Amino acid sequence: MDPRYFPLFLTAPIFAAALTYEVEFIGIKESEVVQSMKDVSNLVSMRNRPPASVNGLRYRIASDIPSFIDVLHAYAYYDAKISSDIREVDGIYQVDLLVEPGIQYELGSYQVYKGDCTQIARIPECPPFKPKKLGLKIGDPALAVSIVNAELNLLTQLSRCGYPLAKVEKRRVIVDMEEKKVEAASCIQEGPFAKFGPSNLLGLKTVQPRFVERRIAWKEGETYNSDFIEETQARLLNSDLFSSVFINRGDTLDSQGELPMKIRVTEAKHKRISLGFFYATVDGPGGSFQWTFRNLRGMGEQLYLEADISKRYMGGSATYKIPDFLRMNQIYKAWGSVSRENIHAYNSFNYVLANAIERKINKKTTGSIGLSLEHLDVTKSASNGNYLILSLPVFAKYSTANDLLNPTKGYSIVYQGIPYQSFEGSDPRFYKQRLTGVFYIPIGTRRVVLALRAQIGSIAGARQRDIPLPKLFLGGSEDDLRGYRYYTVSPLNSDNQPLGGRSAIFATIENRFRVTETVGLVQFVDFGTVSLKEMPTVDEKWFKSAGFGVRYFTFFGPLRFDVGFPLNRRRGIDSKYRIYAAVGQAF
Structure with missing residues (x-):
């Protein structure tokens, strides 16, 4: 016989005699505990390399028991007992691990001591080390991971008050088997003040x-x-x-x-070019271009050149930004743009020169104020004209929403006010303002969110005929009254041309359901009214729309696809439905 084959003959009987087995944990309901026990188990991890005999299987079980007990102690089950049973079913050995966890011990106390564990740690530069501040709650289960996390929080707290070189010298855990409580302590060496x-x-x-x-x-x-x-x-x-x-x-x-x-x-790369192509029932086919330079003069100043073209809109702009202008979290922005908008309500050519200062006041509050000079040439509308207007836009926002593109809780309040000075017409001044409130209410879990939005707007001052039509309120867009023809919801003249309104009220209700980690569904209802009166009123005609949408969640935010149906459809103006697509939730 060729000696090269001799090892094969030796090993073949061993694998032929190897037994097959399954493992089941009985008596413990917490899936997290069961998974932790599986993670430390040779019995589970070595199933693909089974033992040759039942005795070998019993050895594996016995060697796992101490590790299982350690896991149960880590989850505060200090009275835990484990037994096992092996039975053969159809040639497969079934291993039942019978776990009697007993009562879960509570955290009775937690103290922070100096390194020798005899003196309570009191450091003048630091606040008292209270369990609650360290993430522990007396009376909760005395989980080992909670105590370890408390020590990490303790070191973080020390590093906040001048002791970044602090160390936990030892941990003391006393288990009271009668009271079923755990008395825990951490002993620190704070190191030098730094x-x-x-x-x-x-x-x-x-x-x-x-x-x-x-x-x-x-x-x-x-x-x-x-x-x-x-x-x-x-x-x-x-x-x-x-x-x-x-x-x-x-x-x-x-x-x-x-x-x-x-x-x-x-x-990072400071220069970027992006091209985009799209199709929408609102805009038809279109494309976009953007060139960005984010490090002008080596100080993070930014220059953007943008162009968009579609059936409805064509325009270009140049924007210059200075970050941290005069102070941190304050941006100076200057821009100029040229655009043409050709929609059912009007055809306009716009030329804009503007600047603004935007400031982040705190984590929840932002605001801006600017100065803008704008020339509008409005044709093919119910109110044609050439306008040269100066404006001073003011913006303020307070938000507790937990995410910009996919909020699931919190609320936002936004105020926009723009005083205008027109150099055309006999009544040159008017003031446009809009107040928006948005609320996100999780229902049960964050997989179901009720999103509510209400908007109210008014224009005071000049007569309606002296106000450029694009500055008046017009409903029907991806932002309100989805399903209606773009910017046509307002009082109409005899030719069915929108007159625009001096006041408006819009409201939206959305039910958002996250079906899986990547797919969500949305149902929505939109309401709105646009009036010729200066102050908003509920006595005018209300328009309503309803629809549904799909959300595809990506790493940068949800992709949105909505279909809106006008419930007060106007013949010759509105189609049966409209489709909208964008990045992020509707609001």
Whole structure:
């Protein structure tokens, strides 16, 4: 016999005799606990390499028991017992692991001590280390992961008040078998008090160091606070100039009691060209172009050149932005645009020169104020004319919504006010304002959300005939009264041309259902009325529409496809339905 085949003859009987088995955990209902037990089990992980005998199977079970007990202790089941049973069914061995978890122990107390675990830790520069502040609740199950997370929160809290070199020296856990409670403690060595030292910038190529330095949230010599590091990282990443930002500190203090800081960045591509093509029942076929330069003069100043063309709209614009203008979180923006809009309500040529200052006041509040000069040439409408108008637009928004493109809870209040000064007509001044409220109400879980929106608007001042038609209220768009012909919902003249309105009320109700992680369904109803009166009124004719939509959720936000049906369809004006597509929820 060829000796090369000898090993095969030795191993063949072993695999032929190997038994097949299944494992089931009985007595524990928590799927998370069961999964954790499976994760540490050789019995489960080595099923594809079965033992040759029942005794070998019993050995595997016995070797797993200590690991199972450790897992159950981690979930605060300190009275847990485990037994096993093996039975053969149709040539397959069934292993039943019988778990008696017992009562789940509660967290009775949690203390933070100095390194020797004899003295309660009290550090003058830091707030008291209370369990609630560290993410623990006395009386909750004494889970090991909760205690470990509390220690991580403890180190974070220490790093916020000048002790970034702190360490947890030991952990003390006392299990009271009579009271069924766990007394836990962490013993820390806080290390030396530290201040921010000099910052070293690495990785810059075209961005000026001054741009980064202006966005550093701390000052050299200031008490070390890890929140400032996170804030600096967010400021730099939000500038869109960097694809990555890493901030590290030194491990030892210098002679001034300071920790040197190192900021390493990777610059993103600053120039971008994008082309887009689309088709919609509102616009017909169309395309778009955008060229962007996000690092003009090396200080993050941005220049955008954009062009759009479709059956309804054609235009181009140039926009210049200065980030952190005069102060952090404040943008100066200047732009000019030329456009032509050809819709059923009117045909207009617009020329705009404008600028604005936009400011983020806090995480929930933003506002802006600007100055704009606009020339409009309006034809093929119920009110033709040439207009040269100066405006001072004001915008304010307060929002607690949890997401920009796919909010599931919270609310937003938006106010827009624009005083206009017209250089045409006998009554040149008017003031347009709109107030919008949006509410997102999760029903049961975040997979079902009731979204509500109400808008009310008014134009005061000049007579209607002296106000350019595009500045009046017109309903029927992807934003309100979906399904109606674009910007035609308003009082009409004898030729069925929209007159526009001086006031309007719009409301929308949407039921949003997230069916899977990537697909959602929407039902919606829109209401609206547009009036010639200066103040909004509910006595005018109300228009209603209904429809449905599909959402496809991607990493950058949901893709939206809606179909709207006008319930007060006007013959010769409105089609039976309209289709809308965009990125993000309707509101």
